[in-house]
Amino acid sequence: MTETLFHRPALATRLSKLIMQVAVGSSASSGVFLAAPRRTGKSTFAREDLRPALEAAGAIVLYADLWKDLTNDPGLVIVEAVREAVGRNDGFITRLAKSSGMDKVTVGGMNFSLDKIGLGKDIDLTTALVALSDESQKIIVLMIDEAQHAITTSEGVAALFALKAARDELNSSKHHGLRIVCTGSNRDKLAMLRNSKDQAFFGASMVQFPTLDQDFIDWLCANLDLPCALDPTEVFQLFKESGYRPELLGAAADEIRFDFTIDPATIPARFTELVRAQADELYANLKKVIHSLTPIQSAVIRVMSVKGDNYAPFEAPTMALYAKALAQAGIAASEIKVEVPGVQQALIALQEKKLVWKASRGVYAVDEHVIVDLLRADGLLGGLS
Template sequence: MRPNRGFGFRRSALARSIAEGLTGEGLADYSSGLFLAAPRRTGKSTFLREDLIPECLARGWLPVYVDLWANREADPALLISGAIAQALVPFEGRLRKLVKSMGVDRLSILRTLSWDFSKPQLPEGATLAQALGLLHQASGQLVVLVIDEAQHALTTEAGINAMFGLKAARDELNQGQDGDGLRLVFTGSSRDKLAHLVLNTKQPFYGSSVTPFPLLGDDFTRAYTEHLNAHLAEGNQFDPRDVAEAFQLVGCRPELLRTIIAEVSLELGAANNLGELLRNGAELVRAGVWSEFESSYNALTLPQRAVLEVMANCSVANQPFTPFSEVTVQAVGQLLKAWGSEVQASTTTIQAAIEALRDKELVWRASRGAYALEDKSMAEWLQHYRKGAMG
C-alpha cells in the first residue's frame, strides 16, 4: 500500500493467515477456494501483488496472477488461459522432457511438439485443467492461481466456462495423497457480483462463500500519520485520530486519502487547524462521489428508481436480487404506489427498467441473467438519501 511516495505498509500477518488457510492449516479453510470481496480502491490488488504473492513465493509455491480488468475488451477466458500459458513458458525444457517420458499419446495438450511457447496462449483444444496440471508437474510446486476482479468472468459465456474449467482443475489436481496441486484465490470489487460464482447449484463454486476483505484500519493510519509527521515541523503535526476520521469518510481508500493529504499540504495552517482541513477535504471527496450518484438517480424514471431501490435493499442485506420473483414485483409495486406513480409493477416493467439501468451503467448483468449494482456504494448513498428525505 503506497498512498504517498516513500511510504510502504505491509500486511504480512494477513498474507500469512490467508496462506495458512489455503493449505487448510489455519482457522479458516480456503483449500477449496478463497473469494475475497471489498469495494474498489481499498487495496485488494496492492495486497495481492505486494503481500500475498511474495508470501506464496516464500513458501515455495508458484503464484499465477491475472487481472480481468487489465483489458476489459478481451474475453476473460482468454486472459486466464493467457496467464497460465505465460507461466508455462519458463518450463519449456522440462515440459518437452515430460512429454518424452510420458509418451506423446498420453498428453493431449502437447499432442505434437509444435506448441509455440513465444505466444501467450494455450494450444487449441487444451483445457485449463490440462495446462494447470502440466504447470504443477513441470514446476514441482503448488500452483496458486490468483484472479483479480474475478466477477468479470461472468460477463461472457466463455468466461463462465473458464470458471467451470478451474473447478475441474481444482478437483483433479487436489486429489490423491498430498492434495497440493492447485489453490484458487478470487477477488472482486462487489460482494454481490462475486457471490454469483457461489450462489446456486448452477454456479461453478456452489457451496463456497464470499469472505469480506479486511479493510485497512487504525494500524495503517497510525503508520501513515507517523510517516507524514516526520516531514513536518514539530509544532505542526497531524493527529492520528484526524487522519483516521478522514480515512473513514473516504471509505478506507488509500488513494483518496493521499489526494486529500496532498491538497492539505498546499495550505498547511496552524497545527490546531490540520484536523479541520483533513475533515473538510474528506467530506468534499465523499460529497463529490455522492453528487454523481444523486445526479444519476434524479435522471431516472420512477420505475427505474423503484427497481434500483429494491436492488439496493438486497445488496445491503447481502441477499441475491431476483428480478422477476413475486417478492420483487410486490416490492417495486409498493414503491411506485407510495410515489404516486400510475405505472403498474410487472415483469415487463422491471425488465425494461433493468435494461435502462444497465445502459446508464448503474446495474451489472452476468451473462446468464443475474444482476447486481455496478457500484455497491450506490446502496450506501441511497440509505443516506432516504434519511435526508425523511428528515
Template structure:
C-alpha cells in the same frame, strides 16, 4: 510493513498479511483452505494492489507459481476468455528446454467451454483444457500453482465464466488428489460479497464448501505510516494528530486515496490537524459523503426510469424481481406514469452498460458497488 513516498506515490506494504494468506493456501486440514479461499473487500480499499505488490512476491519467495487474472481488466471481454488468455500467456512464458531448442510450442490453444485462447506462432500442437493447462503450468514451473482470480464474482455473469470456475474446481481436485506432482490452490477475491457468495452458496456452485471471508482493510499501521511521512514536512504547530487521521480513515471506509485527499486539503493547505479535528467534529457527515461523490454524479446522469429501477433494486436486494407485475407497478408509481417489463429490461441494460448493475444469473440483477445502497437511502432520507 514497509512504506515509501516519492512525491508521486505513498504505499504501505502488508507482508505479514500476505504471509498469513499464503499460509492458508495449503492442504492443511486445520489451517489451510483446501476448498479455496474467497476474500471480499469494498472497492478502492487497496485489495488489488495488495495482491500484486504484497502477495505475489511472498508466494514466489516460498516457491509457488502464482497466476493472476483480473476479471475487470476488460469489462467487455467474457470472463471465461480472460481466464483462458491468462493460462495461454503463462504457458507461453514457460517454454520447456525442447521448445526452446525448436523455437516452437507444442501447445497450440487452451479451450474453456466454447471459448479458445490461441498461442501465437504455433501452427500445429495440442489443444488443452483448463485442467490440462494448469497441470502443464505446474510441470513447467516445477512448483505448486496458486491461481488468483480478482473480481471473481464477474465469472458468474457468463456461461463460459461459470464453466471456467467449475473447470477450475475440477483441476483443483485432479491435481491435489494425485500421489505426486504440482498442487493447485485457488484464491478468489472480489468487491461484491453477495457475488462471491454465488460461487459457494449451494452444492450446485463450483466452490461449495468454501466460505466468503472479509479481506482485512488497511488500519492503524497505515495511518501511522502516513502521519510519519507527512509530519516532517509540516511546521511544528501544524502537525497531524494520528487519532484525528484514524477517525477520518474510519469515516472514509478505509479508502487510502480518499484519506490522502482529505489530509492534503485539511492539513497541508488549511490549519493543520486543528482543521481536520474541526471537520471531524462539525462536518463528519460531509467527510463520509466524499466516498459517495461519484454516486451522485452517476445517479444524476440517469433517466427517470433508470433511477426508479435502481431504487427498487436497491430496496428489494436479493428479492428483486424485475419483471414481476408488482415491480412494474412500483416503478410506474415512482416515475408518475406507466411502465412495462420491456421498459424495465431496457433500463437494466443501460444500468449494466454504465457499470452500476451487474447480472449474476439469468433474471437476477444486483448492484455493482454494494456501497451505493447506503448512499441512495441516505439521499432519500430513508436510510
C-alpha cells in the same frame, strides 16, 4: 523512484498458510474468496503482500486481473495468465508439446505455440496446469482479482468450470495441488460464484477482507511529510468516516503539499475539511445519476436494493413492489403501467448507467453497496419489503 507502500506481512503470512495448508474439514481447497469494498487496498495487498508470501511459501503464483481492461473477455484473461506461467519455462513447454502429440519440439521456434492452450483448444487448462504442477512439483495458486466479473460472459463462466476441473485433478494425490483465490469488491456478486450447486466454486470459503487499521494510519502520518504533523488518532477516525479509502487521504495531503501559502498551524483542520470534501465528491456524481432516473428505473433499483439476493425481476410479487414504489413517488397506476417489457428496458438502462450488474445467467445485483446506502439515506427504501 518506486512508490512507497504500506505492507501487511503478518496478514499475508497468515492468509498464505490458510490457503496452502488446508486444515482437516476446511473448504479452502475448493477456493478462498476475499471480499472488500473497492478502493480499500485489497488489490494492492494481493499483488504486493499476498503474492510474495505465497511464493516464499513455495507456490507458483498466477495472477489474473479481470478489472484491468474490461474490453477483454474475462475468460481470455484467465487463459492468458495460465499461458504466461507456462511460457516462463522450457520444461513446461516441452511437456505440453509432447502431451499434444508432438514428438519433436523446437523450444522458441514455430513448432509449438502457447495459443494451443485454452478453452476448446488443443491443450485444455487442466492439461496445462497438470504439466506445470508435475514439472515444478509445487502447489499452484491462481489469484483472480475482481473475480465476479467472470460470470458476466459465457467464456468467463466456461473458464471457471475449466478451473474447477483442474482444481479437482490437481488436488488429487497424483499431483501437487491447485488453489484458487478470488477477490471481489462486492460480496453479494462474489457470492454468486460459490452459493449454489450449479456454480464452479460451490462451498468455497468466503472471507471479509480486513480493512486497513490504525497501524496503516500511524505509518501514513509518519510518512506524509507535511509542514505540520497530523494526529494519527484523529486521522483514523476520519479514515473510518470516509469508508477506509486510502486514496482520499492521499488526495487531501497532495492538495496541502501544493498549497504554497497555507499556514502550517491550519493544516490539521484543512486536512479534515479536504478529506470530507473528497468523500462527498466521490458520491456526488453517483447521487446525480440516481436522481436523474426515470420513475420506472428508480422503482426497479429501489426494489432490487430491498430484495437483495432474493430479487426476482419478473415475478408477480416483485412487479407489485414496482407499482408500490411508483405510487410512493406519486406516480398513479394510470400514468405508468408496470409490465415486463418496461422492466426489461429499465434493467438495460440501469446496466448502462453502471448502477446494476448482470451475470451471464440472468441474475441481477446492485453494482456497489454504496448505492443501496445512498438510496436508504434518502429515505427511498422504506415500505418496500
